[in-house]
Amino acid sequence: MIHTENLTKIYRMGDAEVYALRDVNLEIKEGEFIAIIGSSGSGKSTLLNMIGCLDTPTSGSVFIDNVNTASLNENELAEIRREKMGFIFQQFNLVHTLNAVENVALPMFFAGVKRETRLKRAEELLVNVGLGDRIYHKPSELSGGQQQRVAIARALSNDPEIVIGDEPTGNVDTDTGNAIMDILEGLNKEGRTIIVVTHDAEIAAHAGRTKRMRDGRVLD
Amino acid sequence: MRDSFSLTYRNIKERKARAALTILGITVGIAAVIALMSIGYGMQESITAELVEMADVIVVMPMRMELGSIGTFGSFTDRDLDAVKRIGGVKHAVAMIGEMEEVEYRGEKFMVQIVGIEPRDMDAVFGETVKLEEDGGAGTEASGRALRDNDHKACEIGYSIAHDYFSNEVGVNDRLTINGTKFRVVGIIGKQGGFRSEVDSQIYITTRDSVSVLDNEDISTIFVRVRNIENAEEIAAEIEERIDDNHKLDDFTSAMTMGSAIEQMESIFGILQAVLIAISSISLIVAAMGIMNTILMSVMERTHEIGVMKAIGAKNRNILSLFLLEAGVISVIGGVCGCIAGVIGAHAITFGIQAAFDVEIAAIVKPEVLLGGIAVALVVGMLSGLYPARKASKMSPVEAVRYE
Structure with a gap:
């Protein structure tokens, strides 16, 4: 489903070149739950941004369903993010002016889904993550764990x-963290491909496969 | 669309003070333009309305340009008057003898324009608009009668002469000393103001008195009314030709039709209005910069949010339209407030002008001006929002998400 070929990302810091990723070759199969583990600065987030079409490689390629993402323009990348990907961030990154249901409906708004349809679906999704009684709450009125469930x-x-x-x-405590990982496991059972980056081995243990990264390389 | 608006509404609400100041900026700009236009239309209307009433009038004066200045030179004679009267299409031709004379009343002296005219011609000159002053109500004197042909050493005086010139009010039957001779006031002319305000500070006497008592027979103005307004220009040209012939001079006579005066007035007003609007547009430019600044700030503050939106699938044009909408909403609110403030301002200013200068002006608010004002606000807002909005839409999602 996803594979990378000699994926390399170089950041320029003044005169110095920093290799965030070096010749990464990784294959992720459809329906897989993979955890990428590594310390900070190991390049795991950079890899995730490449796979998620948020960032473009310096050299090498990311293939998603056999499409080389390097050949796509900004709008096509946005469409892939919108239709094929779902992002969950460490900082939750909810839009703080919108309430829970509006936040959940936002990607559907960009996709052009009708208002009634998307609000109905957003409500269902919130019920599914156990927030049926919080749908009109603003992010600031929710706990970290609740915010992350809205984000899911x-x-x-x-x-x-x-x-x-x-x-x-x-950004959540261990119990909440485990609850979130349970939700992700559930999503995986539904047949979705799950890719999680973490530095926490315990969290990574929820995944079917774990890959470790160090200094921009994926270790075997 | 509804959600875009609600998102925009919340973003604006979040920074109320800043949005309010930006809105105020565009309000002031639009209000200035609308107020000036409405006042301009009002002035134009009040002046041309007065002039249109006199559209059949040709004013003939001995006037010419010399060394770049306009002045009156010489005067007309009875022969000129007869010549004018013989021109086809002329309904009335009235000679007026005008001279500045010293007028004394209870020890105070002023130089006043004394006009010698045949009393029977006064109606032809002034038509319906110049009437005797109305009775001031209970306890005040009636303001007399019109000047008559057989009056001797009598005068009809303008409103300002009666009420403003001398520290004491001049009433009917009071006596004014004009150039050493006492004249009895027989009537006071009602207040004219506006385009005819010169009547207010003139004194009218009979032609006979002008010649015999003040020893002045120089005709300074021939006042002509034509039968058909359409022929006014031709008749004016013929008058100039005839009188010039009489005096064997070129360009001695100036016959000005009110129609051309209206045109002149309108073109002067057009220019004046254009200049005023250009000046007030500067405030619109400042307002435009205010909008640009506000949207730029908004883009900066929401960089992270832009990144998140892009990460969850927003295309560049989604982001672009979000910020353009914010600029549009701010500017339309400003435009509407500007229209309201402009209308109030225009009425307040014309009210002030009326009170201060005693002229009849009413601001004319045209609906198309209001719609134009809102449209201009919207266009200005969108244009100033375009740069920041494009900047936002072009952000790299990964950098924007990382931005805290």
């Missing part, structure tokens, strides 16, 4: 094949 519901709003989590449990 939002990630699912356009029914993506791939769910990407960048340290999704990084």
